[in-house]
Amino acid sequence: MNLFCNLLLSLSVTAVPFIIDIFKHKNIKNGVIFHCYDNYYVNNMHKIFNDHDIMIASARIDSNVTYNVTESYSRVGLVIDTACDGWTTVMNSSMTTFQRYSYIIITENLSETADILSQYPIEVDSDVVIAHKINETFNLYEVYNTGSTFKGKYNVRMIGRWDSSLFIKESKRWNLQGAFVTTAVVILPTPKIVNQTLEQYMEKPIKSQIDVDTVHRMKFFIMLRFMRDMYNISYDLRRVSTWGYYRNGSFDGMVNALYTGMAEIGGAPVFYRIDRVQHVQYISEVWMSRHSFIFRHPKYPGGFYTIYTRPLSDVVWYCVITMLMVTAVTLWVMLVVQTNSGDNEESTLSLAGLVIWGAMCQQGISINRESTSTKLVVFTTFVYAVTLYQYYNATIVSSLLLEPPRNIRTLKDLLDSDLKAGSHDIVYDMDYFKRTTDPVAIELYHKKVATSTHYNFFTPEVGIALVKKGGFAFHVETTYAFPLIRATFTEREICETNLVQMYPLQRMGVVIRRNSPYKEHIAYAIRKMYEVGLPPRIQSEIDEPMPECAHTPDSSVFCVGIREFSMPLLALSLGMITSVVVLMCELVVHRLVKSSVTDFKN
Numbered sequence: 001m002n003l004f005c006n007l008l009l010s011l012s013v014t015a016v017p018f019i020i021d022i023f024k025h026k027n028i029k030n031g032v033i034f035h036c037y038d039n040y041y042v043n044n045m046h047k048i049f050n051d052h053d054i055m056i057a058s059a060r061i062d063s064n065v066t067y068n069v070t071e072s073y074s075r076v077g078l079v080i081d082t083a084c085d086g087w088t089t090v091m092n093s094s095m096t097t098f099q100r101y102s103y104i105i106i107t108e109n110l111s112e113t114a115d116i117l118s119q120y121p122i123e124v125d126s127d128v129v130i131a132h133k134i135n136e137t138f139n140l141y142e143v144y145n146t147g148s149t150f151k152g153k154y155n156v157r158m159i160g161r162w163d164s165s166l167f168i169k170e171s172k173r174w175n176l177q178g179a180f181v182t183t184a185v186v187i188l189p190t191p192k193i194v195n196q197t198l199e200q201y202m203e204k205p206i207k208s209q210i211d212v213d214t215v216h217r218m219k220f221f222i223m224l225r226f227m228r229d230m231y232n233i234s235y236d237l238r239r240v241s242t243w244g245y246y247r248n249g250s251f252d253g254m255v256n257a258l259y260t261g262m263a264e265i266g267g268a269p270v271f272y273r274i275d276r277v278q279h280v281q282y283i284s285e286v287w288m289s290r291h292s293f294i295f296r297h298p299k300y301p302g303g304f305y306t307i308y309t310r311p312l313s314d315v316v317w318y319c320v321i322t323m324l325m326v327t328a329v330t331l332w333v334m335l336v337v338q339t340n341s342g343d344n345e346e347s348t349l350s351l352a353g354l355v356i357w358g359a360m361c362q363q364g365i366s367i368n369r370e371s372t373s374t375k376l377v378v379f380t381t382f383v384y385a386v387t388l389y390q391y392y393n394a395t396i397v398s399s400l401l402l403e404p405p406r407n408i409r410t411l412k413d414l415l416d417s418d419l420k421a422g423s424h425d426i427v428y429d430m431d432y433f434k435r436t437t438d439p440v441a442i443e444l445y446h447k448k449v450a451t452s453t454h455y456n457f458f459t460p461e462v463g464i465a466l467v468k469k470g471g472f473a474f475h476v477e478t479t480y481a482f483p484l485i486r487a488t489f490t491e492r493e494i495c496e497t498n499l500v501q502m503y504p505l506q507r508m509g510v511v512i513r514r515n516s517p518y519k520e521h522i523a524y525a526i527r528k529m530y531e532v533g534l535p536p537r538i539q540s541e542i543d544e545p546m547p548e549c550a551h552t553p554d555s556s557v558f559c560v561g562i563r564e565f566s567m568p569l570l571a572l573s574l575g576m577i578t579s580v581v582v583l584m585c586e587l588v589v590h591r592l593v594k595s596s597v598t599d600f601k602n
Contacts, residue, residue: 118154284510290479294474409500
């Protein structure tokens with residue numbers, strides 16, 4: 001009792017039990033009391049708190065001192081007695097924030113204390129309680145601002161009282177009372193806004209804008225409208241430079257705006273770098289984004305020149321050529337040995353080679369030889385040729401008429417193919433190529449996407465049009481690509497379309513600046529959106545699936561085009577040109593020989 005009597009000078013006898021009760025109610029085990037008492041009073045006060053398992057530190061209020069309160073505990077309570085001169089020094093300390101601690105401010109003048117606190121950034125997520133002392137009781141008031149920098153309202157609300165026991169009613173701060181929350185939005189392509197405000201563009205774009213950025217515009221704006229209706233907030237789509245958006249989806253510009261407090265809500269697609277940004281905070285996943293290389297799988301990935309060589313491996317081709325040479329030499333030797341003097345039958349090596357080649361092509365050349373050995377060589381050659389010809393011919397026909405296997409399945413396969421490659425002209429794809437350590441992706445970028453001769457970054461419309469023409473792989477988000485494929489591709493082209501991922505599915509989420517006062521509001525709003533089924537509804541309307549391949553009869557599938565037929569034409573043209581060149585050489589040689597013979601006779 002001596003302790004309580006001594007405390008009457010500044011801290012009343014009822015203040016200590018009141019502080020203990022409110023600390024226990026808030027589950028606070030550690031606290032700091034800022035006072036102007038002498039050491040004797042403070043030491044006895046510490047003993048009382050220790051008896052109730054509450055660790056209390058104390059600090060004398062001094063206008064020349066900068067206070068540094070530890071953050072090593074989960075919850076720390078700060079008690080300030082406004083009866084002490086210079087008590088606002090504690091509030092002015094740069095090391096003290098209103099979000100990390102629970103404040104209990106004891107006063108006998110409610111209006112004056114509330115007016116002083118209105119000058120401080122006590123945000124909606126702060127825990128600041130004014131204990132208005134009236135005789136032996138305390139009336140408890142919570143103070144907060146729905147947006148100290150966003151045109152919010154300052155609130156002083158009674159939440160309970162203490163009269164030998166504590167009575168506190170639950171307080172909800174969901175109504176933000178029209179706080180004007182600035183937002184950051186990334187519009188990926190630069191829009192053409194004509195006679196529109198940015199809000200009108202976001203909510204009701206003109207027809208020419210619908211296919212440009214519908215996905216991100218709708219996802220972001222629906223979330224803003226949902227939060228406005230739930231929390232009674234206003235929003236301002238503000239910009240960094242001269243417009244209300246970040247051109248080309250500037251990642252750094254958006255992060256800087258979040259960090260400086262300009263923007264509180266982000267709906268932009270922020271992917272793999274989000275874990276490395278220290279001054280923004282990830283709130284919740286709202287979307288799964290899939291990016292892939294989209295291409296029409298080539299019928300002959302190795303090139304059209306391989307159509308006629310693919311049925312046989314290199315080793316088999318070498319064996320076939322060797323057998324033809326051995327057989328031709330054997331036949332030539334037999335023809336030479338069996339040639340009689342005065343016989344007019346030809347027995348040259350070229351004739352033997354032509355006979356063997358004719359046999360391979362299912363053609364025959366008569367050789368007037370009665371020898372059984374010669375006939376046996378010719379017979380076995382025809383058996384060998386017809387077997388090889390039937391297998392080779394069947395393989396060629398089937399490869400031209402049937403659907404080829406899909407053997408481009410990985411990024412390495414895409415790199416090794418003859419396909420050209422490009423990417424969506426968007427910031428996160430460029431950033432990925434810049435920062436990735438994947439050697440295949442790096443080689444693909446330097447070899448096919450951005451070389452010394454071309455820079456293949458296109459809009460989705462241009463990229464998908466190149467895919468439709470064939471021979472081109474375009475990296476883009478499937479949300480953009482699938483509607484364009486459905487609208488522009490034929491059934492056959494849809495069936496030929498393949499996807500190869502360069503990086504896994506990306507989890508898109510809402511980010512805010514770190515320590516934002518609206519963290520709980522945004523997280524709760526997103527959970528509420530999922531509860532009412534809004535995100536799945538949006539996804540079903542925006543995120544179209546890949547158009548299904550309908551295997552309908554198509555006569556064009558069974559047609560061999562000029563590209564497949566180009567190799568025989570090339571071989572024939574080359575043979576004709578070679579024969580003409582040889583003919584000219586023979587004529588020149590014949591005339592030279594004839595001229596030399598004539599001169600010799602003379």
